[in-house]
Amino acid sequence: KNPCKHHRRPSGGCAPYVCTSSRRAYSAETAMGACGSTQIARQQLLALQATVDKHVADPGLRELASGEDFHATSTERGIQTWEHAHLVAALDILNAYQIDRSQGASCGPSAGRRKQQDDPVTRLVELLKRWLRQNAGNTSLGEQEVRSMYSLCRDVLNYQPLFAARGSRGLLCAVAEVHDHLRWQLREALERDRTCAELMQRVLSLSRNLVSDVFAYLLLAPTSFRQTDDLPSVEVVALWQTLPSEGHPFPDRIVAQVQKDMRGVWRTRCGALLAAFLASPSCVRLFGGEGADASPEAGQSLEDAEEVTQQLPAMLAAVRAEFEERGVRKDSGLAAAFYSPSPESPWRAYLDAVQELSDMTYILGEAVIHFQRLGAGLGDYGIIRAAPWFHPCLDALSEKLRRLRSSLNQVNLAVDGSIVFARARGQTVKKPCPSRRMGARAHAALERAVVGRSTHLQALARAVDELKCRSAADRLPTMLEGFGSTCMALQKVLTSEQFRMCIGDGTALMLPPIRVGEEPEVRGASLIAIADGAGCDDEASSRTSGSGDSSSRGKRERRRERYHLILASLGA
Numbered sequence: 001k002n003p004c005k006h007h008r009r010p011s012g013g014c015a016p017y018v019c020t021s022s023r024r025a026y027s028a029e030t031a032m033g034a035c036g037s038t039q040i041a042r043q044q045l046l047a048l049q050a051t052v053d054k055h056v057a058d059p060g061l062r063e064l065a066s067g068e069d070f071h072a073t074s075t076e077r078g079i080q081t082w083e084h085a086h087l088v089a090a091l092d093i094l095n096a097y098q099i100d101r102s103q104g105a106s107c108g109p110s111a112g113r114r115k116q117q118d119d120p121v122t123r124l125v126e127l128l129k130r131w132l133r134q135n136a137g138n139t140s141l142g143e144q145e146v147r148s149m150y151s152l153c154r155d156v157l158n159y160q161p162l163f164a165a166r167g168s169r170g171l172l173c174a175v176a177e178v179h180d181h182l183r184w185q186l187r188e189a190l191e192r193d194r195t196c197a198e199l200m201q202r203v204l205s206l207s208r209n210l211v212s213d214v215f216a217y218l219l220l221a222p223t224s225f226r227q228t229d230d231l232p233s234v235e236v237v238a239l240w241q242t243l244p245s246e247g248h249p250f251p252d253r254i255v256a257q258v259q260k261d262m263r264g265v266w267r268t269r270c271g272a273l274l275a276a277f278l279a280s281p282s283c284v285r286l287f288g289g290e291g292a293d294a295s296p297e298a299g300q301s302l303e304d305a306e307e308v309t310q311q312l313p314a315m316l317a318a319v320r321a322e323f324e325e326r327g328v329r330k331d332s333g334l335a336a337a338f339y340s341p342s343p344e345s346p347w348r349a350y351l352d353a354v355q356e357l358s359d360m361t362y363i364l365g366e367a368v369i370h371f372q373r374l375g376a377g378l379g380d381y382g383i384i385r386a387a388p389w390f391h392p393c394l395d396a397l398s399e400k401l402r403r404l405r406s407s408l409n410q411v412n413l414a415v416d417g418s419i420v421f422a423r424a425r426g427q428t429v430k431k432p433c434p435s436r437r438m439g440a441r442a443h444a445a446l447e448r449a450v451v452g453r454s455t456h457l458q459a460l461a462r463a464v465d466e467l468k469c470r471s472a473a474d475r476l477p478t479m480l481e482g483f484g485s486t487c488m489a490l491q492k493v494l495t496s497e498q499f500r501m502c503i504g505d506g507t508a509l510m511l512p513p514i515r516v517g518e519e520p521e522v523r524g525a526s527l528i529a530i531a532d533g534a535g536c537d538d539e540a541s542s543r544t545s546g547s548g549d550s551s552s553r554g555k556r557e558r559r560r561e562r563y564h565l566i567l568a569s570l571g572a
Contacts, residue, residue, distance in 0.1 A: 040162065041119055041120055043162055044119075044120035044121070044159075044162050044163065045120040045123075047159050047162060048120055048123070048124050048156070051152060051155045051156060052127070052152065054151075054152075054155070055148045055149075055151045055152040055155070056127075056148060056149075056152065057148065058131075061127055061130065061131060071122070071126065072098065072122050072126065073126060073129065075095040075096075075098050075099050076095070077091060077092065077095065078133055079091070079133060079136050079137065081137060082136040082137050083136065083137050083138065083139050083141075084135070084136055084137075084138075084141065084185055084188075086181040086182070086184050086185040086188070087132050087135060087136040087181070087182075087185060088132075088136050089181050090128075090132055090177070090178040090181040090182065091129060091132040091133065091136065093174055093177045093178055093181070094125050094128055094129050094132070094174060094178065095129070096174075097125065097169065097171070097173075097174035098122075098125060100169050101121075121163070121171050124156065124171075125171075125174075128149070128152075128153075128178060131149055141189065142189065143186065143189045143190060146182060146185050146186045146189050147186055149182055150179065150182040150183060150185075150186050153175050153176075153178055153179040153182060154179060156172075156175050157172060157175060157176060157179065160172060195375070195379065195380055195470075196375045196379075196380045196383040196384075196467065196470050196471050197372060197375035197376045197379070197380075197383075199463060199466060199467040199470055200368065200371060200372040200375055200383075200467060201372060202463050203368065203460065203463045203464060203467060204286070204364065204368065204369060204372060206456055206459050206460040206463055207286065207360075207364045207368075207460060208286060208287060209448070209449075209456045210449055210456035210457055210460055211236070211283075211286065211287075211357065211360070211361055211364075212235050212236050212287075213445040213446070213448045213449035213456060214353070214357055214404065214408065214445075214446075214449050214450075215236060215274070215277070215278075215357065216234045216235070216441065216442065216445040217408070217411075217442045217445045217446045217449065218274065218350070218353060218354060218357070218411075219234060219239075219274060220234065220434060220438040220439070220441055220442035220445070221411070221412070221415045221434060221438070221439065221442035221443075221446070222334055222335055222337075222338055222346070222350055222411055222414070222415055222434070223270060223271075223333050223334055223335060223434060223438075224333060224334070224335050224336075224431075224432030224433060224434060225265045225268075225271065225333060225434075225438070226434070226435050226438065227261050227262055227264065227265055228262075228265070228438060229435055229437045229438065230261060231258070231262075234441065234445075236278060236283065236287050237287055239278055240253055240278060241253055241254060241255040241258050241259070242255070242258050242259050242261075242262040242265075242266075243259070243266065243275055243278055243279060244259070244263070244266055244275065245259075247279050248279065249279055249281075249284045249288070250284075250288075265333070268331055268332060268333030269319050269322070269331060269332045269333060270319070270332055270333040270334055270350075270354075271333045272315065273312070273315055273316060273319060273354055274354070276311065276312045276315060277312065277354070277357070277358055277361070280312060280358070280361070280362075280365075281365065281366070282361050282362045282364070282365030282366050283361050283365060284365070285365040285366070285369055286361060286364050286365040286369065312358055313355075313358075316351060316354065316355055316358075319332075319351065320348075320351055323347055323351075327339065327341050328340075328341075328345075328347050330432065332347075334347060334350070335415075335418075335419065335430075335432060335433045335434055336429075336430035336431060336432055336433060337414065337415070337418030337419055337429075337430060337433070338350065338414065346410060346411055346413075346414030346415075349407045349410035349411045349414070350407075350411050352403070352407040353404060353407035353408055353411055356400050356403045356404040356407055357404060359400050360397065360400040360401070360404060363393055363396055363397050363400065364397070367393045368393060368397070371383065371386065371389075371390050371393070374386060380470070380471070380475075381476075383471045384471055384472070384473060384475055384476050385476075387471050387472065387473050390471060391468060391471070394464050394467065394468050397464055398461065398464055398465075401457055401460065401461055401464075404457070405450055405457060408446065408449075408450050409450070409451075412446060412451065415439075415442075419433055419434065419439065420439060420443075423436075
């Protein structure tokens with residue numbers, strides 16, 4: 001029986017009836033997909049890829065158009081615990097949008113549902129979902145990471161004609177809601193008050209990047225050490241494998257074949273200076289981690305390397321005097337372009353750069369790293385009390401950064417003019433000279449360190465200034481006032497009737513009172529102290545025996561002595 005007037009039995013006899021009206025509609029939709037929708041999808045993909053290239057730095061998220069891992073994933077949250085509520089809310093919004101979209105497509109042809117699994121809209125949503133899942137539980141989420149996704153969503157909202165939706169819950173609506181949550185998350189990231197210990201950790205991290213790249217440049221750009229072409233990495237921790245055995249900070253890390261290949265480098269005048277720098281205790285502490293001093297293989301070597309640290313300034317002075325008197329020769333290790341005896345010869349800037357790098361590493365490895373441990377143990381209060389010692393170190397570090405930049409710029413001008421530009425013009429470069437691979441690696445290191453758009457040196461200078469402001473002594477009264485108000489609020493809660501009802505009267509009576517008093521040792525600053533048993537209720541004191549009272553007084557005396565000792569060590 002023919003179900004309706006549009007149904008016709010196709011030729012073949014037993015074939016089922018087919019609705020000709022729906023077939024015509026499906027054919028029209030297919031034809032439109034072959035021309036109009038395909039063109040729109042291509043425009044959408046190009047626009048989204050350009051936006052992602054502009055804002056996203058993560059290599060795993062940049063290949064939006066060509067990546068194979070941006071297909072539709074589960075609409076479940078996929079996160080057990082989180083740190084940032086706004087990121088989880090944004091993830092729920094995107095999951096809800098995908099559910100609504102898939103339900104809307106389920107009424108159409110199956111080809112439309114399959115198409116949604118890999119179309120540009122799905123790829124953008126999956127990119128955002130992946131970032132949100134990765135960072136919802138990230139305790140160290142920074143401002144720049146949030147700002148990049150915030151800016152990405154804002155730029156997507158500019159393409160309204162490409163992503164117009166029939167209903168009110170289209171892509172742009174979901175992206176706008178995600179944008180709002182990212183804006184609030186960005187506000188929280190900006191308002192988060194970083195501690196001095198966190199800032200010092202960032203200073204040390206940026207310093208390691210800067211020192212490693214500057215050292216790589218000084219090793220490669222102005223020298224003739226072509227043996228370095230065979231090294232897969234010229235990072236400080238990798239070059240430790242190549243140092244001579246005598247005075248080596250980590251003897252068990254030596255690789256015999258690589259050490260043999262680099263033997264000729266460390267025997268030159270400049271090579272010996274660089275090797276002494278790598279083996280110095282300050283460099284080992286800066287790059288070896290917190291356990292460098294206590295490691296079994298490095299303990300004895302660090303004591304022996306103290307002599308190397310004292311010799312490094314003498315070695316620099318001796319090399320400088322030799323170059324002044326006898327000139328720069330082939331055994332110096334420098335390229336022939338640095339052999340000029342004129343007062344403006346670039347070898348002077350090279351030795352100045354080595355000197356500034358060594359001094360900066362000494363400040364970081366011998367002083368700042370210990371202040372960082374002090375901040376981790378005593379918090380901002382300990383660093384602020386130690387500011388009379390700490391701030392001169394930061395001032396000296398800032399001055400060393402300025403001088404290092406000046407010396408490196410002079411060396412770079414000499415290398416570019418005598419070697420790089422000469423090769424580009426087809427001129428003959430005097431030998432010995434660095435290889436092309438050395439030049440390329442040196443240029444990349446210098447761009448990261450000094451001459452690029454966003455360099456380690458600039459970031460480190462900003463971090464040092466922020467740390468100096470954060471550890472200023474004028475923050476101490478405000479901090480202590482905040483501690484006092486917090487403790488008074490705690491005392492009010494702990495002695496309240498509601499608190500007694502929650503935990504029991506007996507436990508509440510045993511709590512010692514909190515008092516805010518004046519301590520002469522801190523020059524009149526308001527400190528918070530907990531009186532161990534002082535002022536407790538009679539019922540609580542009756543539970544303590546005579547021997548217990550003497551033991552408690554002994555503990556209080558010992559605690560007070562330790563407290564005064566800490567204050568004395570901080571210069572109180």
